[in-house]
């Protein structure tokens with residue numbers, strides 16, 4: 001296999017699979033009766049909501065921390081790992097580090113609500129509260145890396161992170177080798193890039209469809225521009241799909257460009273309706289980012305008749321308050 005600029009290979013994904021086995025849940029792929037009926041197709045749901053932290057990000061974080069321990073020894077990580085995320089990535093790093101016996105420091109702005117801080121502390125991490133914006137929390141992370149010898153665990157832009165998320169692609173093919181298409185939420189691109197690299201690496205002909213938010217979608221805008229660009233962040237029910245891809249993106253931009261076959265954007269109304277449908281029909285409480293596959297099928301009337309498709313149900317990081325908002329939007 002030629003060495004590609006993004007650094008994610010099928011071999012690295014299989015290595016990740018071996019490394020994270022036992023630390024991360026091998027999640028079920030279930031056939032949805034209601035959605036199969038509604039779309040005259042075979043619709044399967046990959047339930048990353050079954051991870052102990054409620055989202056797939058545990059795969060990448062566990063793979064990266066375990067690899068660093070393998071390569072450099074546990075002592076090299078004595079100062080610990082760090083990142084600045086209030087959401088699924090922060091929870092994943094806290095949990096993975098604690099399982100692997102490495103200290104973790106998660107930097108959060110003072111505006112992050114107390115319940116989110118407590119949730120990360122409960123997973124075994126030290127929370128450092130700094131500044132009043134996510135940017136200032138990131139500055140503290142950079143300082144801890146430079147001055148306190150901590151190791152950054154990035155949310156998506158690293159070959160080890162993408163390879164960890166790519167283990168989902170291997171599992172999909174084990175369970176349903178003749179899938180026609182997979183629908184994947186797309187933000188920084190670790191999830192879609194990893195899954196796509198696995199599927200294409202195994203020479204599967206499965207079509208890889210990405211779904212981004214309709215506003216503030218950095219990867220969408222960057223692909224249009226042909227290089228990474230910055231976008232203004234917009235509030236969304238799919239908050240896990242917000243944020244930039246990094247102007248100095250070194251892995252996932254090239255990877256997504258290589259492995260994604262087609263790409264849709266979804267509105268807030270469509271996300272809201274899909275979240276409600278996932279609860280009403282599937283009895284699954286999921287966050288907006290995990291409902292975008294269904295949202296795209298509905299909003300763009302994508303024709304999947306007679307096909308076998310999988311939707312990646314990526315996480316359940318949603319409060320009841322936010323779910324109520326989704327319900328109100330869906331009823332308009």
Ligand SMILES: *Cc1c(COP(=O)(O)O)cnc(C)c1O
Nearest residue numbers: 088187188189190191289314315
């Ligand atoms: C992070 C995340 C995504 C997007 O993953 P990327 O690797 O950033 O593209 C999708 N869904 C959920 C629930 C997430 O936490």
